[in-house]
Amino acid sequence: MTIAIANAVSLLGLNGQIVKVEAEVGSGLPSFSLVGLPDASLSEAKDRVKTAISNSGLEWPLRKVLINLAPASTKKHGSSFDLAIAVSVLASSGQIRQLDPYSIFLGELSLTGSVNRVSAVLPSLLAAKKLAITRAFVPEENFAEAKLVSDLEVIPIKNLLQIAAMLGAKNVSVPNYEPPLEQQVTKTSPSVLAPDMADVQGNSLAIWACTVAAAGGHHLLLVGPPGVGKTLIASRIPTILPPLTHDELLESIAIRSLAAKTLTAQWGRDLADLSRAFEAPHHSASAAALIGGGMANPVPGAISLAHNGVLFLDEAPEFAQNVLESLRQPLESGEVSIRRSNGSAIFPAKFQLVLAANPCPCGFALGGSQKCSCSASARTRYQAKLSGPLLDRVDIRFVMAQSSKTATEPAASSREIRERVIAARKISANRLAKYGLSLNSQIPPKLLRTNFRLDNQVAQKLNFALQRGTISQRGFDRCLRLAWTIADLNNHEQPTKDDLDGALLLRGSDQPLGVGI
Template identity: 50%
Template sequence: MSRLGTTRAVALVGLTGHVVEVQAHLAASVPGFTLVGLPDAALSESRDRVRAAVTSSGLDWPNKKITVNLSPASLPKTGSGFDLAIAVAMLAGARLIDHVRPQHVVHLGELGLDGRVHRVRGVLPAVAAAVAAGYRRVVVPAQDADEARLVPGADVLGVRHLAELAAHYGAELDELPEPPNDGPTAQRPRGPSAGDLADVLGQTEARAALEVAAAGGHHLLMVGPPGAGKTMLASRLPGILPDLDEAAAVEVTAIHSVAGTFDAADGLLRRPPFEDPHHTATPASVVGGGSGLPRPGAASRAHRGVLFLDEVPHFGSRVLETLRQPLEHGEIVIHRAAGTARYPARFQLVLAANPCPCGKAVGKGLDCTCTPIERRRYLARLSGPLLDRVDVQVELPRVSAVDRDERGEPSAAVAARVAAARAASADRLRGTPWTLNGDVPGSWLRERLGADRGLLVDVDRALERGSISLRGADRVLRLAWTLADLAGRDAPGRTDVGRALALRTRGHRG
């Protein structure tokens, strides 16, 4: 006589969760264990993990032909997070536990050979998908319970051992194993403190450019000699950005949950993230990748925050060119044989570069040892199409002895002006798909300028000279509106347009 046990799990494709029905069929035939439903290699190995975990929990392994199906069978399944659901479905089919109660419960977790339930990635988006599909009751590893409870409406049970869950479902056990001693929870390394803008000496123009970039959500390029403060300025950009709203916080937290960089002890990620990959990073590490279905890279982890590329000419051309898609569309689409994953990637790109390979071509550049060809080749590594998407481009001078006594405003004061400017742009853009000037198309902005074409005289001249492209002209308009928002004006004037053009062309307007 054959028996069937069922429960639920969740398969993640990118950030999208799909509820999977886990069916275990036990038949009186030659003993064996077969897993079907497009499992990957890690999931196929669950047969051995589940068998060892069940016997280690004091439960009898059924001497039956066991077939486990993951439905829908056409959806690729990856990872070890299905272990717990497979074990529960098998135990329900063998009638070692109540076979009715687990049917509408979602189970997430990896099993150790000793029966312990280990944490898995992507608990937050998986639980959110389960609740959205009508499955409020979820069982997760105890270490992931705090993260699962961040999802409104979820009824979460955290378990440390398979025997603990089996007893919850009515299994008859002589004794429960001692609670496992997992030791102290490993703390994920935290990034460096954002610091304060008051720490940056001098660089008045660069600080102003940073404020404009923050207020409008514009991308930024800084060119200057070593020690001018490019890295300090970039690392302080998140400190002047406003907190994430509820929807953005959930989205950002879900990305970091899938990436395995989220610590639920601090709750949802409310501050804009900051990612600064090294120039030796591969395209997969920046935009996402990996075997099977790809994982999010630095660009997705920087969603709603800052992606900083220091010494950007040293990055590979493939890495830089792959950023053009998220800069235009705000998401990354990665195609693999196992499927297609989409990750949001709406970040502020900050680039930093020396003026030449030796970094001394500042002012008259008398100390520079680079040849003209070397200088051209160095900055030519930044393609025109990529730079054309960077709104603010500023040159930093060398810091002098006089600058050591010149301390600027603290981050709190700048952040207040940035928040006010963003509120003004959000109010103007209410009812549109955009909230920041950096996202608005130029055609919409031109309509708001009215009939006075005199505002765009400088922009038209720059277009005729070839100093900027049509895309660049639109981005000058975006900057002009941001400058007007910072100044509290309802619309930009010719002075705002002229300053925006200078910011766009690194101050070279002639």
């Protein structure tokens, strides 16, 4: 019998390689061997594939069946190889024609022969496309994400009998089958229950701080007593961010697919109209849950799931110290590298960090209607959880006051604020394009002191604060970046004194939780 080869994909992080599933149906006692470093879930494919072929009305060869997963030196994992194993066996036994070397097969088989959804289809197809693959057979349930890959023919498969008929099986009766239609999107009015900045009443300064953060891509810390609205306003920041670009869309879906997230439940009806991610892990989360990890095959953590979106850490001082400190490197590099014995998985992690914190364990150290009941040592331990190096990476440290119960001033809607944010980002992108940048938060210190240097009269107050030592050199740079963002929101060609005063207000103290007061 001939050797048949079907292509599949093996992923390590978002990087993939083609795995050739080689099948030989030869002479000898009936047996089924699977070699090539399969993991436990892949080793179980032998029983799934054999039963699925038989229950689909196809013939399982009563001979010696050998499957080799090449390259044999790479460990393979998961159930997405089922479909490739099945079609290679059918091709080797002569039940279907020989397989196209430029096609791949992804899918898990049930015992009845249906093809079930698998995770990581989008990153698998993106990797396969780079490796000269032109056609992909995928489970019908994965078709919505698979069709986002351009210049690749994607064929949705419902069951094994259907693909056998497509590949030339004879005497196979397949019911009339219509592939899933393109998603029809009906534009409707937003639900009155949908999150909106208009829900935030009486905190106009806090909304302004979030607007500046969104316009410039600045990280944000909100400090205030319990019930002041920190979580409410933070959860609405994604609603004022610009829509995802096509490239950002593919990156976000690929990461969520790799993490086995159900896209339709998370993202709504239309995959082409996704909002930016909002990840809010509980303060008991481990470093691996936040950064990513796993044994042989690492999976992305919360910071990668928040890529191109917002990572919100509520009650930030309650997180373990090592968990908070693990954020420092990804905040600078925009990615995280997880090393294992079989290689390194690199996940993107360009997220906007939003922290919320009480000033002390009881929450009333900064005054208010209730008196703080914490000891001085308890306050110091609590406040020290947010270290100086971490806070230095946060541009905006804003202290929220209790809003008035009788506030009647109508708040701006998310749509109105988002339009201002988009306009401001367009201004900054045009100004920074020649430097390969797009956001004010990305301007390096050298450019701040040369091409974006402020007039001495405008920067007088900021220079005085630096000389007095009330602001650090890094804080000085952060204030300049904020001033440029505020100027863009106000449609000023250069930051004015008022813009710089706003930046100093948003920058706040180097001790935002009130240590020493």
